Amino acid sequence: MDFIFIEELRVQAWVGIYAREKAAPQTVELNLTFGVPDAAAEHDDIADTINYAEVIERIRAELAERHFNLIETLGEFVVSLLFEEFGAPWVKIRIAKTGVMKGVRRVGVFIQRGRAGVSLPDVQC
Numbered sequence: 001m002d003f004i005f006i007e008e009l010r011v012q013a014w015v016g017i018y019a020r021e022k023a024a025p026q027t028v029e030l031n032l033t034f035g036v037p038d039a040a041a042e043h044d045d046i047a048d049t050i051n052y053a054e055v056i057e058r059i060r061a062e063l064a065e066r067h068f069n070l071i072e073t074l075g076e077f078v079v080s081l082l083f084e085e086f087g088a089p090w091v092k093i094r095i096a097k098t099g100v101m102k103g104v105r106r107v108g109v110f111i112q113r114g115r116a117g118v119s120l121p122d123v124q125c
């Protein structure tokens, strides 16, 4: 398996438990790593892999449309998108809110998931 990474993707998202977080979107920062088949590099064909430009576009579009109370739920939603829409065999994501709490630069969640039968590799995200 090869891995695609997307670093410091900033997206406007509706997420949070407080009224102010339900009234307006806020910027969240995503780091994602996901597995892709080795065949892409063998054949040099975008059709054999996951197009990271499409992943970024889909995440932006989906997060603009729905509200999540918890950053954990938002994270699970992005993992499901990568599994179900893009067929990723393995996903690791880190999602952070920036500057939402005094004295804290970033707070968030990271999630690592493999499809059934896919062992979890030790990969940085």
Ligand SMILES: Nc1nc2c(c(=O)[nH]1)N=C([C@H](O)[C@@H](O)CO)CN2
Pocket: 015, 016, 017, 018, 021, 069, 070, 071, 072, 097, 100, 101
């Ligand atoms: N485990 C969590 N704790 C908290 C969350 C969250 O999503 N998961 N969210 C909040 C608020 O929405 C936060 O943005 C306030 O600054 C608090 N705790």
